[in-house]
Amino acid sequence: MNQQLHDALRAEYELAHDTIRPDGVAAVHTGAARRRRRHMAAGAAVLALAVAGAGAVTWRLLPGDGPAQMAAGPDCDRPGHNVALFLKSDVTEEQKQQLDLALRSSPEVYCLAYETREEAWERFKVEFSDAPDLVAATKVDQLPEAFRFRVAKVREADVVEQRIHGLHGYFDYICSCKTATPTKPR
Amino acid sequence: MRDAEGFAECYALQFRQIAAQLSVYLGDLDEARDLTQEAFVRAWQRWDRISRYEEPATWIRRVAWNLATSRLRRLRVALRHQRGARLELVPGPDEHGGHGVAIRDALAALPDGQRRAVVLHYLVGLPVAEIAELCRVREGTVRTWLYRARQSLAAMLDDFREAHR
Numbered sequence: 001m002n003q004q005l006h007d008a009l010r011a012e013y014e015l016a017h018d019t020i021r022p023d024g025v026a027a028v029h030t031g032a033a034r035r036r037r038r039h040m041a042a043g044a045a046v047l048a049l050a051v052a053g054a055g056a057v058t059w060r061l062l063p064g065d066g067p068a069q070m071a072a073g074p075d076c077d078r079p080g081h082n083v084a085l086f087l088k089s090d091v092t093e094e095q096k097q098q099l100d101l102a103l104r105s106s107p108e109v110y111c112l113a114y115e116t117r118e119e120a121w122e123r124f125k126v127e128f129s130d131a132p133d134l135v136a137a138t139k140v141d142q143l144p145e146a147f148r149f150r151v152a153k154v155r156e157a158d159v160v161e162q163r164i165h166g167l168h169g170y171f172d173y174i175c176s177c178k179t180a181t182p183t184k185p186r
Numbered sequence: 187m188r189d190a191e192g193f194a195e196c197y198a199l200q201f202r203q204i205a206a207q208l209s210v211y212l213g214d215l216d217e218a219r220d221l222t223q224e225a226f227v228r229a230w231q232r233w234d235r236i237s238r239y240e241e242p243a244t245w246i247r248r249v250a251w252n253l254a255t256s257r258l259r260r261l262r263v264a265l266r267h268q269r270g271a272r273l274e275l276v277p278g279p280d281e282h283g284g285h286g287v288a289i290r291d292a293l294a295a296l297p298d299g300q301r302r303a304v305v306l307h308y309l310v311g312l313p314v315a316e317i318a319e320l321c322r323v324r325e326g327t328v329r330t331w332l333y334r335a336r337q338s339l340a341a342m343l344d345d346f347r348e349a350h351r
Contacts, residue, residue: 002308005339008289009210009309016215017206023223025197029190031227086238136252139319142239172238 076111080152081177083160086144088171095169102164103147108156112149117141144171151175188233197226200243204250211305212254213294221257225250247310248320251302255321258298292342300335303328 085099103109115123120143125135151157157175164170201222209218229236229246236242293301302321306312307328314332318325 002336004343005304005336006308009305012210012289013206013309016209016218017202019215020202020205020209020219022197022201022205022219025194027223028197028226028230031223032230035227035231089240138245142245144238171240
């Protein structure tokens with residue numbers, strides 16, 4: 001029965017797959033832009049742009065909104081750029097320790113903090129509190145763990161990236177200096 | 187900057203797949219296409235973040251399915267006023283009762299939860315735990331859905347074969 005069911009569903013799927021004509025990616029962009037204009041017209045411009053445009057970097061807009069350790073960490077007020085190192089879902093403790101060690105022993109790195117899934121989730125919920133179905137559709141284990149820290153200069157972000165290059169357990173290295181325009185006067 | 191190229195690639199690779207899966211659940215191709223498009227719009231609005239997930243497509247599929255479920259809930263309320271009415275089905279290519287029409291009718295006759303569980307489990311390939319999480323029910327409930335759905339589908343498909351012998 002299971003095989004028969006699987007085959008029957010598969011046949012239905014193939015038929016739909018061959019018949020569907022996607023609206024196209026351009027329609028996504030116009031749809032999103034139209035919605036953004038509506039938000040702005042509604043007077044919610046700042047929030048909508050922070051959510052729609054800045055995504056993962058939104059927290060930088062909100063001073064004092066970082067994880068607890070980060071607020072407590074030394075030198076966090078020093079001018080510089082925020083960097084996030086996103087860890088793979090199957091990262092091992094050992095890999096984490098090696099990344100942690102590499103970052104800790106880097107003179108360029110300051111205000112280093114480790115962000116758990118739960119902390120990422122709390123941040124996510126606050127940021128997307130205007131989109132409850134988005135929050136409902138997201139699981140805590142879909143959000144990556146991360147190391148977050150700061151560097152003074154763009155060049156130093158590259159130096160640190162080079163240093164951890166051979167290590168494993170992370171899937172992305174993002175510097176705010178490269179993904180978004182500065183949001184606060186430095 | 188959101189990575190428009192990466193997004194376009196994800197759209198090209200995943201759109202049909204997500205929409206076709208949804209279409210089997212909904213029994214409505216146009217509806218499935220619209221909901222999937224909407225899910226991609228939402229993904230693009232948060233692409234900075236979502237593109238960094240290991241599988242952005244999983245997120246998009248979840249949003250599309252959640253949209254479909256709330257859409258179906260509204261539709262069911264509307265249908266309560268016209269008993270016997272069924273979801274409009276995609277016209278099949280074979281009017282003489284091929285396999286496709288049989289499974290389509292059988293699926294349409296299932297309660298919503300059972301149909302969702304069957305498609306997610308046997309077509310999309312999600313494990314029971316993940317379906318439970320997606321539908322916000324206990325795993326035992328999903329197992330019951332799958333069991334009942336298999337019983338009804340087996341009976342309906344047998345009847346069908348009997349009738350066309």
